[in-house]
Amino acid sequence: MAIRVKDLVVAIAGKNLLDNISFETGINESVAIMGESGAGKTLLALSLLGLFPHNASVGGEINIFGKNILNLTKRELTFVRGKEIALVFQEPSAALNPLMSVYKQIAEPLLIHRLARAKEAKEKAIFYLGQVGINDYEKKAFLFPHQLSGGEKQRVLIAQALITEPKLLITDEPTAALDPILKLQIIDLLTNMTKKIGASLFVVTHELPVAKLLCSKMGILRNGRICEFGPLDSLLASPADDYTKSLLTNNLF
Amino acid sequence: MLAALVKECGLERQMPSGNMLDIRNLVKIYPRRRSLSAEGDFPTGSFVLQTGKDIPFWKNRSLKSGNIVLSGINLSLDKGDRLALVGASASGKSTLAKIILGLEPISVGEIFYRGEKICYGHKKSKNGALKKLREETGLILQDPRSSFDPRMDMVSSVAEPLWGRQNIETAKEAAEELLDLVGLDSRYCKSYPHQLSGGQLQRAAIARAMVSGPKLLIADEMLSALDPGRRKEILDLFTDTIIKRPDSLIFIAHDLTAVKYLCNKIAVINHGEIVEYGDISLVLSKPQHPYTLQLVQADAALNI
Numbered sequence: 001m002a003i004r005v006k007d008l009v010v011a012i013a014g015k016n017l018l019d020n021i022s023f024e025t026g027i028n029e030s031v032a033i034m035g036e037s038g039a040g041k042t043l044l045a046l047s048l049l050g051l052f053p054h055n056a057s058v059g060g061e062i063n064i065f066g067k068n069i070l071n072l073t074k075r076e077l078t079f080v081r082g083k084e085i086a087l088v089f090q091e092p093s094a095a096l097n098p099l100m101s102v103y104k105q106i107a108e109p110l111l112i113h114r115l116a117r118a119k120e121a122k123e124k125a126i127f128y129l130g131q132v133g134i135n136d137y138e139k140k141a142f143l144f145p146h147q148l149s150g151g152e153k154q155r156v157l158i159a160q161a162l163i164t165e166p167k168l169l170i171t172d173e174p175t176a177a178l179d180p181i182l183k184l185q186i187i188d189l190l191t192n193m194t195k196k197i198g199a200s201l202f203v204v205t206h207e208l209p210v211a212k213l214l215c216s217k218m219g220i221l222r223n224g225r226i227c228e229f230g231p232l233d234s235l236l237a238s239p240a241d242d243y244t245k246s247l248l249t250n251n252l253f
Numbered sequence: 254m255l256a257a258l259v260k261e262c263g264l265e266r267q268m269p270s271g272n273m274l275d276i277r278n279l280v281k282i283y284p285r286r287r288s289l290s291a292e293g294d295f296p297t298g299s300f301v302l303q304t305g306k307d308i309p310f311w312k313n314r315s316l317k318s319g320n321i322v323l324s325g326i327n328l329s330l331d332k333g334d335r336l337a338l339v340g341a342s343a344s345g346k347s348t349l350a351k352i353i354l355g356l357e358p359i360s361v362g363e364i365f366y367r368g369e370k371i372c373y374g375h376k377k378s379k380n381g382a383l384k385k386l387r388e389e390t391g392l393i394l395q396d397p398r399s400s401f402d403p404r405m406d407m408v409s410s411v412a413e414p415l416w417g418r419q420n421i422e423t424a425k426e427a428a429e430e431l432l433d434l435v436g437l438d439s440r441y442c443k444s445y446p447h448q449l450s451g452g453q454l455q456r457a458a459i460a461r462a463m464v465s466g467p468k469l470l471i472a473d474e475m476l477s478a479l480d481p482g483r484r485k486e487i488l489d490l491f492t493d494t495i496i497k498r499p500d501s502l503i504f505i506a507h508d509l510t511a512v513k514y515l516c517n518k519i520a521v522i523n524h525g526e527i528v529e530y531g532d533i534s535l536v537l538s539k540p541q542h543p544y545t546l547q548l549v550q551a552d553a554a555l556n557i
Contacts (some may be wrong), residue, residue, distance in 0.1 A: 037451070037480045150342055179341050179507035180551035206480045209555040246482070 001063070002027045002168060002200040003048065008060035010043060012053060017043055019224045021060070025217060027167075030194070030201035032211035032232070034247070035221035041204045042090070044221065045172050048202065049085055050077050065167055082109040086161035088171040092153035096145040103129065103141035106160045113164060128159040132189055151182040155189065162193055169194055170202045175210055187213050208247060212236075220244050272329045272365070273469060273501045274353065279326040279362035281348060281525075322348050323525045326362070330469075335502040337512040337533065339548065340522035346505045349522070350473050353503070354390060355383045386469075391462030395474040397454035401446040407432060407457055408442045414465045431460040434494055452483035456490065468500040475504070476511055488514055509537070509552040521545045 003025045010018040018040050025031045035041050043053075050069045052058055062069040064085060072080065081087075086109075089095035097105055106125035110116045116124060129137040132155040145153055154174065161169055174190065175183040191214060194201050203214050211218055212232065219229040220243060227241045239245045323345045330336055338346045351357040353364065355371065364371045369382040391414075394400040401410055408428050415424035429442055435456040446454060455475065462470060476484045488511055506512050512519065512533070519536050521529040521544065528542040540546040 036482055179548075180509070180555055181341065181547055184551045184554055208481070213555075 001025075002029065002065065003031075003202065004061075004063040005048075006061040006063070008044075008047065008062060009058065010040075010047060010052060011057050011059075012055055017056070017224050018047065021224075021226050023219055023226060023229045025200065025202075028198060028200055029217055030203065030215040031217045031219065032203045032205055032215035033219045033221055034205060034208070034211055037206065039221045040224045041206075041221055042172055045087070045170050045202065045204045048168075048170055049081055049087055079113070082166070083113045083115075083164050084166055085168045085170060086164065086166040088154075088157050088161045088169065088174055090173040090176060092150065092157050093145065095157055096153060098145055101142050101144055102148070102156055105145075106141075106156065106163055109160065109164045115164060124163060125159070128163050129156070132156075132159045132162075132193070133185070151178060151185070154178070154182075154186055158186075158189060158193065162197060162199075165197045166199055168200045168202060170204075172204045173206070174203065175205070175207065183210070190214060220247075272331055273334070273367060274328070274330040275363075275365040276326055276328040276353075277363045277365070279323060279349075279352070279364065280321070280360045281323040281345070281352060281357065282321050282360040321525055323352075326527055328520060328527070328530070330501050330503070332500045334518055335504065335516040337516035337519045338503060338505045338522060339507065339509065339512060339519060342507065344522045345525040346507075346522055347473055350392075350471050350503065350505055353471065354387065354392065388465065389468040391465065391467035391470045393455075393458050393462045393470070393472040393475045396478050397451060397458045398446065398478075400458055401454060403446050406443050406445055407437065407449075410446075411457060411461045411464055414461065418465075428460070428464055431464050432457065435460045435490060452479055452486060455479060455483070455487055459487070459490070463498060466498070469503070470501070471503045471505075473505045474507070476506070484511070491515060509548065510556065513537070521548070 001024060003023070005024075006022050008018055008021040009016055021044065023031075033041050033044060046052070047058075048062060048064065048069065050062075050072065058070060060070070064080075067080065069077070069080070096102075103122060103125040106128060107116075107118075107121035110121040110124065111118065115121075126138060126141045129141050134140055134152055134155055140148065140152070145156070148156065158174075169190075171190065175186050178186065187210060190201065190203075193199075201214065203211065205211055216232055217230065218232040218235050220227050220235075220241060222241075222243050228235060228239070228244055235244065236248065239248060326349065328336075338349065340346050348357060352359055366382050366386040369385070371382045371386060405413075408425050411432060412421070412424040412428035415427060418424075419427070429439065432442060433439070437453060437456055437460070441449065441453065441457075449457070455478075459475075462472075476487060479487060492514060502515070504512065504516055516533055518531065519529070519533045520527050521536070521542065523542070523544040529536050529540065529545045536545065537549055540549050
C-alpha cells in the first residue's frame, strides 16, 4: 500500500476544506486527482507531506508506506520529506531559489539527507539534469533559474524531486501553462522517470488528457469531498457523479 | 500620364486599401542581449535582413548585437478576419500584440492601420493613426486579476475606456449593459475585483474590451489562467455573443483547441518568424513546417 488516507478532515475556522477524504492506492500505481479550482486539490497534495496551513485543525489518518504522517514529529517529517516523498510544485519560477545555481538546488536534497558528499552530489545533480532531457546540461547546470525557459525550469524541479529516488512523487499541476509540445514532453518524462526509479505517482491536475496519459487511477474532488474514486477507465466509461459527467462532455482542454 | 509613369517606375506608394491591419517586414530587436532563454533560440550577432531596405546607421549597431525577437513578419488582416497567433512560449506572440498597440517600439518595418501608417516612438504625435487604432481596439489580457484596478468597482472599470468620449452616466449605462451581456448582472456592478472569481473577472475584462465598440479585438492568452470549466464558459460566451460584434479578432494562444473554435486564419510563430500562415483548416490539416507538424501531433496526442 503506497497511500492510505482515511477520514481526513482539514478545517480552518470551523470550515471543512477537506471533508472525510478516504482512498487507497497500491505501490507503483499512478493516481490523478481532478477538480475545479478551489476544490482542495493542492491542499490534499500538501497534506500528504504533512504541510498544513498554520491555523488548520486536522483529523483522520494519512498512511504513506506504513507511516502515519500525522503522528510524526517535525524531525521525523524532515527525514521523510524529499527522501521518501518528493513534491514537484505548480509554478517552477516560484519554487526555485533565484540566488542559487541550478545544480546546487538539485543537489540540495542529497546533502540535507546526507546521502552524498558535496562533490558526489554535484556530479549526480548534473547527471540527473541530463536524465530529464535538458540539452547542453553540463553548461546549464551552472546557470541560474532566470536564465532558463519555463519548460526547463519544470524539468529542473522534476530532477530535484527525483534525485533522492523517492518512493512517492507528488506533482501539483505539472503541465499547467505549458504549450502542447512541452506538455507532452513533460508527461513522457514523468512516466519514464517514475518507471525507472520505481516510484508511485500522485498527480494533481485539472486537465483530463494529462490524467489519461499519466495515470491508471483517478479521484474526483469537489468542494473538499472525494465524489468518485476508482480505476480511470471504468470511471470514465461509466461516471456516476454529475461533475464527472460534465467533465466528460466539456472535454475541451 | 504622370500617374502612368509613376506606376511604371513603381514609385506609387503601395497603399493597402481595404485591409484593417497590414504589417510589413517587421523586425523587433532588443538592443542589448536580454536573456529570454538560455537555449540560444534567437540568432544573435550580425545578420542580413530580408527586407530589401537600407537600415539607418543608428540602428545598425543595435541590430548587430541585439536579440532578435521578431524578424520579417508580414501579416494582413481583412475586415472580419479572425486570426490566431500560435506558437511556443517566448516565441514573440505577445510582443507582436504589444507592437500592434504601440506599447513596444519596433526596429524595422511598417504597420498600416486602415491604410494609414502607424508611427511609433518619437514620431508618435505627428500622426493620428495610432490614436485611432487605440480608440478602435479592445484588449483582453491573460491574467484578469492583474488587469483590473483593485480600487475601482466593476462598472467604473468597464466604463473607463469611454471616459472623455461620453458623459459618465451614459458610459456607466453602457458598461452595465455589457456586463449584463457577459453574464454579470446588476449584483456584481458595485463589487470590486477581489470579490469576484477568475472566470467572472475574465468576463468583465471581455466587457471592458467591448465597451467602446472596437473594430479590432486582441485577446492575449485569454483562457490560460482559467480552469477547463471556466474556459468552456468563456469560449461559449465568445462564440455566442461577442464574436459577431468586432470587425476583426487577433487571438493569441498556445493550444489549438480554442483556436479551432474561434478563428478562420492562423499564423504559426516559431522563434520570431511566421513559419506558416493561411486558412486554419488548411494549415492544420496539411502542416508544412516541422514545428506546425509537431504542434498538431502534440495536440492530437493530448486530445485522445
